[in-house]
Structure formats: structure tokens, C-alpha cells
Amino acid sequence: MNIEKEREKVEAFLNNKFIVRKGFDPIDISKGINWNYKHAKSANTYQTYMHGLGIVTDLLIVSKKDGNPTLLEHATNIIIDWHKKNPKTVKNYSWKEHPVSSRISNIIEFQEKAGDYKLDNDLFEKIVIDHCEFLYEERNYKFNNHGLMMDYGLLNACKHITDKRLKRFYADKAIYRVRYALLRDFTRKGVHLENSPEYHRLVISIFRKLERVIKELKISIGKEETELLKLADGYKKRIILPNNYYPMIGDTGTIQDIRIKKNYNDFIDYDAGIAVLNNKNVVNEKDSTMLTFKSGYHKKTHKHNDDLSITLYMTGEEVLVDSGKYSYDSKDLVRKHLVSPKGHNAPCISNKNYKLVNPLIEQELMKITKYSNKNGHKIVSGINKLYDDVSLTRHNILSNDDLYFVVDRMVSKDNDLFYQNFNINENAEVVQTDKLTFNLKIGSKEFILRTYERFDSDLATEIKQGYVSRSFGNYENNKRILVKQNQINSTFITVILPKKKYEMLDDVRFVNNKLKYNYKDKNYEVII
Template sequence: MKTIKIKDIDVFKLLNHGKKRTESIANSALKNVIVPFPGFDSTNFNENMWSESKSQKYGNSYILYIHTLRVCAELMNHYEKTEEIEYFNKSEEIILSWIDYSKKEDVHKMVWYDHTTANRTQVIIQYLYLAQQLERDINYDMFDELLHKHGDVMVDDNIYNHNNHGLMMDRSLMILGNILNDDLYKEKGKSRAVNTFWYSFSPQGIHLENSPQYHNMVVRMYTDIEKYLNHRDDSLGVTVKEYLKLAKKYPSYISRPDKRLANIGDSGSELQRVPKRYKNIYDITAGITIIQHAKPVPFFLTFICGYSSRVHKHKDDLSITLNYNNEDFFVDPGKYSYTRNKTRKYITSREAHSGYYMTEFDYTIKNENRFTRKISLENYYENDTFTIVKGYNNDYDGSSAKLTRHVIQFKNQPLFILVDNLETDRKHDLKLTQKFNLASNVTVQNDDIKKLTVNDTTLNLKQFNEISAFEIIEGDKEKPVAVNTSGFAKVEETKQLKFENATNKMNAFLTAVYDEISINNLNLKLKNSILEVQFNEKEFHIYI
């Protein structure tokens, strides 16, 4: 009979023990009530559980977490915390039940999905390690065959993608290679992980999956892989390690003044355990600009335009978010879930963001934008007085028109300007939309100058061009429209400001957002690509 020797350094736990979360999920499992992921609906542990998808609400996410055996990771962690054997016994019972199911011919397609296979490998290894410590009677032939099945799936380049799912497989392959003494698994996992690193990060160390939350997750994964390799006198290499140092600084820049992550794209707004740093960021490869200052009043603005990967990408190009005086004003709608339903479709659409877009044309997110740069940031400049950044979208389906947006922010002043331009050779007017997606607690005073208030902070929003139409869109969960993510698969209603113009002229919208306590007598004029800005008895001329 074969044996599988597992050392403690090979136990790469899928989860850390979270007191309330782990205890709750583990205790429910003892009662045969399975919570596959925190906050998800529960299901009953029986032979039908392995086919339970709840796809209408969760898409593939529910069945994915069922087949990662995530609940077993929670149970084993709680066993190690409490030393109460019933938690380990239940995890063993569920794992053996899954093995029986996996031998069927008509298993669900998510059983051998990349993410599922990689994470389940970690759970099975943790189980075998603890079973050995407990001197359990283990069918090593069965588990050897099972782990090789996992390894053969993960080593297959035909299902490999250079993203976080691919990295999950590489991590598990390296561990599996050491456990099973398989050099192919070890070398394949390591070499692909290094290649994926160079594919996945910008030269400034920003992860390219369009999500600060996934940036953090992938950086943690690479950090853990490096530690694991170091224990075995190996490494991802000096260059990768130095870039990881750079990548670890990004959360301090992309966090808002309250130290919560900017929930751009498929991100939440988790509190960051790093000091908040105020430094402007401009990264063409990642498609993000951050303009920020701490004094006299905290100011944090993001501008999204361009991308190098379709993964987790929303149609948020030429969109902004704004946090001022520690209050959110313009927000990204968040991730909602990965379910392909009408709410997810809306959340990822251009209509859900604080952007500038063609009303009657849409665009398609394409992997080749990494090379074509039909949607991209283009120019960045700053001096002692202001910062200016430009982005463009020249990739609308069925239209050759090019939309550009300049964002101009006056340093240490509560004032920024949006210059939304159009480049077209068409003689007929094109319909254009400028939209502001508000945080749910923002109130709107609908005068010529829109007054936006959160608690005791008010900002003015003023248009300096004639516009064709304006409306305040009220949130509606059923349509859905004007909704922001409030939890996984949950939304809350908000408001949007929607400005429309029909024009073929260069400048479609000329907009200022400012705090009138500090900014007085503001006036803007755009003449022949020269923007004249007047406020506080000063005048500035900016070339656009």
C-alpha cells in the first residue's frame, strides 16, 4: 500500500480561523446544515448537496464553493482550535461523500473547474495531515489516485489562464509535487506562476485584473508561495520579490481616507491594515489614475480608463469616484455577484458608473486592448497648481467617434473640472451622456447648481455648457437602475444625476465639482483648446 507523507509546511490552509465565522459555519455543519460561503444561503448535507447550484441567485458561485469543500476547511480549522473531534469527523464524512460523488459519470461541470480543483486540493491535503496525526485508517491508494487526478487536471495547459485562478492551480501543484514526489507538478507550478506574475502586474506593481480587492488577494498568494518555496530552499526569484514589495504599497494609495479600499470593479470596501498614503498614481497599463491630498481637507478621486485584461473588468472607462472630507459622493456600484442576471449585467454596464459615454452605442471588452489601446489613459501632467489627466475611448461598436475626458484637479483645493470632448467627422449630432452615480446617503438639491450633501459636507456640481436634458434617476431594484452593491448578491437603491447632450462639436460637457466654502466666483470657458478657469479672484489658462 502506498503512503503519502505530509509535513506541516505542506499544509497550505485554504482559510484562517475566524472566530465568529468559523464557529458558526462549523456548528451548522454538525447539524448537517451547510453554508458554502459566508453570507450564502444554506443547504442540507445529503447526496443531493453536490448538485445544489442555486444558480438563479448565485450563478456558478454557490456550486463552486460547495465543491471546493470550503466548509471542511472551516470544520478542520475549528477542530484544531477546540480539539473537539466531532468537527474533524464531520469534515471527514463530507470529504468521503464528495469522493463518492466524484466517481459518478455525470458530475457537475464545476467539479473539475480550475478554482474548484485547486482549492479542494489544499483541503484534502489538510485533511490527510490531520488524519495522520490522529492515526486514522487511511486508504492511501484511493487518495494517491485522487490527488494525481487533481494534479493531472491542474497541469493541463489547455485549461490554464494567466489570472488568479491559474495561480491557485500553480500553488496547489507545487505543494502536490512535493507531497507526491512529482517533479513535473513542482516545476510546472513554479514556472507558470512566474510567467503569470509578469503577465498580471503593471510595471508599477498594480495587478491587472481591474480590482483592488483581487490585487490584495493575488499579492497575498504570491507572498505565501514565496514563503513556502523558501522553506524548501527555493524562490520565485529576486526580481519577482522586489516587484512584490512595490505591489504591497498599492493598498495604501488605493484606499480612501477612511482606510477602506476603493470598491472599484469587482471589489469590496474592506478596511486596510496599512497606513494611508497620499500619492498620485498614473498607470496606463492598469488603466487607473488616483488624484489625492490629505490637507486642508482629505480629497480622493479615481479615474478609470483603459485595461490590459478582461478579467473582472466593468464598462467603467472614463468614469470617476470621489471621496471628499471622508464622505463618499460618487461611487462605483461595486461587484454585486458573479451571477449572469439582470442586476449583474446592469452593475457592470456603463450606465451604472460616473462616466461619460455614447448614449446609443455600446462597446465590448476585449483582451486585445492590452495591445491596441483603443481605450486608454493618454496624458498626465502636474505642477504646483494643478494636476491634469486625459483618457479616451475609441472602441465603440458601430461608431468611429472618439470620446475623451480630461480631469483637472487644483492642488489642495476642493475643486475639480471635467472636460468631456468628442472627436468625430460626422455632420449629424451624436447623443452623449454624462452621469454621476451617487453614494446612497447623498441628498440632492436640484437647482441650476446641483448641491450634493452627505452629513455636514456639501459639494456643488455646475455645468458650464448648454445641455439637452437632465434628470435625477431614482433607484429601482426591480428594473434595475441606480443601485449600488450592499453585500454579496445584494443591492441598495441610490440616485444618479444624468446629463444629456446631442452635438457634433468638440466640447460636449464642461463641468465643475467644488466646495463653495473655499471656492468663490467660479467660471469656466473653453476656447480653442485653452481652458480659462477663474475663482477666488485668480485666473488660470490650461491647454487641453
């Protein structure tokens, strides 16, 4: 077991530095822990993790690994100090749903494994009951991921309640809320509705922990709920990239799941507004191609203005990337960019944005409209009609030869400046070779992005700066390629493909709702 993360925090603690979460600034505790500490920039976040008492579990883990019981004594003292200084009436973050849920689980794990250093039974029982009362109360409950954490904490605590009536009372409430959350937060295909692969993964991990503790309590979550969880677990295999990283959709950072075996079947969930198209490389799966397409939503949580946007992993490289998350500060300029249409690979309107108000009303105005797979071409299309007086339609075409075509149609009452926005991998070298062609070099591989004139389209192109955030609080500059057109009705046709295939592509046109092109001296016609 690798305990470097825990060891780093424990060693800091022994040197009077409290690291409440890996990567966070250390807090000086030479005069003891100030439970009311407020970080200059992220006060609530630091308070949340401080009062979660993760340091107790860190000390427990390192103590067991090193055979050092002194660390258990430190953990005991931390719990006692926290309990003494943080009654339910205190005005800091100690009695908020997230830290309460984490804290009770950390204290329970300590109590179960600390041997002679565990808490006095009366103190432990009081802590358990205090936490159960908070977690049970409906006025404290959050109908989101934090609510699931509360249910886990409540069920975990039930294992240590001796009063059978009270134990059943708390357990029944938690099971009811868990079942409700499953049916509320997932589509019938098992996609979590908070718009983010990272948070889908997080929620599944919480549900797996819930399953284990429910089994320990010898109760059941339900047959239908169990089947839905299986589908949700399977979605991770569909949304993960061929290199076993997740695409950075909707506040997803850099996460690798090496244990997952990717499923290369195409996946469309109209309800969640997500599509995944794959071309599997049977020789080397990491050199496969995968396209994601996003349009539509059911919840605003982790939702960006990313509708009609794509990510493109082509023959082993992330070519077009999503923006990531950076922070949750809505006033931060980088965050504003990352959640806007120009932070995504989407059709955009200069100086305009759209508002997300009510998904029930808007679901017919912004959605994935169709998917087909025939004659060597996969097509997925969608619409966005939430801009004022503007209708946007995008058609994505992925050929079996790893040629990606995107056809955008923009119709407006005004003479707007429309543009296709391509958010390029931050590690790419981007060189414009002519007015309509760009060479993208990522590592040892090269790709071409080429756009095509159509009738009197009079296209203009531009390279602009953007931002990509692969981890919380950090970002890098990247290049955005803009293909611009100033018309009332605008149509764009752009292709992205490996450079070695570009010389074999010719005569790309879009006529009468048909994409036509010649590749390797063979003519293709794709009806949109």
C-alpha cells in the same frame, strides 16, 4: 483569532444545514450530503464551493478552538464520503480547477493538524496523487487566477510527495507557470491587468501563499519576479482610499484593509490605464481627497465599459462611486446597467455603447494620454474613440484647494445626445437647487455639483435612478445626475467641491484650451 464565520458554518452543519460559503443559502443535508446538488439560481457557484471542502477547515478550526475532537471525526467522514462518491468520471463540478485547488489544500491542512483523526496514509497518498495529476495536466490549466490556485495546490501537495523525482517534476511545472503568470498578468509598475482592485488584492494574496510554500520547498521564484511582486504589493497602498476601503472599480465590492498605510503620491500607469490623484489632509488623513481615472485595458476579465470614468473621494466622503459587481449573470438587467457606461462616472452617448474586441488593436484608441502637476493643479486626460464615428476626450483637473473640474469634449459626425453621467453615493441626499446646480449631502458633509453653459451649449440636466452594488448579489438604488447637450461638437465644464468653498468660486470658463476661474478673489488659468 475571530472564528465567527467558521463557527456559524459548523453550527449549521451540526444542525444538518450545509453553508458552503458565508452568505449563501444553507443546503439541507439531513439525508447526507448530495454532492450533485444544484442551486436554483447559482448552480455552478454552489457546486464550486461545496466541492472545495471548506467545511473541513471550518470544522478543524472550531475543533482546535473549543477542544472538541468530535468535529474532527465529522471532517474525516466528509472527506471519505466525498472521495467515495466523486471519482474523476463524475459529471458534477468536483473535478473543475477551482474546487480541486481549494480541496487539496483543505485536505492537506486537515491532515497536518488533525492528529489521531487524520486520514489513513494510503488514502491520503492516493488523494494527493489524484489531485496532483489533475493540477499538472495542461488541458486542465486556466491562464488566470484559477491557474494560480492550481499552482498553489500543486506546490502545496508536493510537500507530501515522497518520490523525489515526481516531486521535482510537479514543482518545476508549477514554478514555470507561476513565473509566466507574473510577467503576463502585471504591468511593469505592478498593476494586475484584470481591471479590479479586489482581484488585484486577491491575486497578491495567492502569490504570497505561493511564496511561502516555494520557500518551504527550498526553491526560488526568481529575482525579477520577486521585485515585481513588491511593486504589486505597493500598488494596494496607492489604490486604496483614505478611509482604507477600495474604490469599487471593475467588480470590486466593499473591502477594507485597515493594516495598509496609504501612499499619497500620485500614481499613473499608462499601460494599465489607471491614474490616482491625491490631496493629503495632514491634520486628518481620512479627510483627504482622492480621484481615480480609468481608460484603457489589456484584458476583458472584470472589465466594464467604464473608460474615461472616475471615482471621487472628497474631504472624507465617497461622492462619486463606481457601480460594483452584483453578479456575473450577463443577462441580468442590474448587471447590464452596472457594466454599461451609465453605471459609471463617464461621458456617455444616449442609446449607444461601444464594444471591446481586441486590446492590442484598441490601445491607441482608448487610453490615458497625459498627466501633469504644476502650479497647484493636477491634470490627467484620456481618450475613447471606440464609439462609431465619435471621439470622446476627458480632462480631469484637481486643484490643491480640493476643487475638481472635469472638461469633456465630444465630437461626432451625427447630432447625438451627449451627456455627462455622475453616479452619486447611494447614501447621498441629492437636491437640485437650480437648472445647473445640485446640492449633495452625505452624512454631515455637503458638496456642490455645478455645470456651466458655454456659448450656445443649451444644457439640460436630469436626475435619474441608478444602482450601486457593494456586495455580491445585493444592490441599492442611487441617484445619477445627467448633464445633457445635443450637438455635433459638445463641450462640458463641471465642477464638484465642498459646499463651504462654493461661494468663493466664480467666473468658471473654458476658452482656447484653458480652464479659467476665480477662487478667493484670485484668478487661475490652467492650460489643458
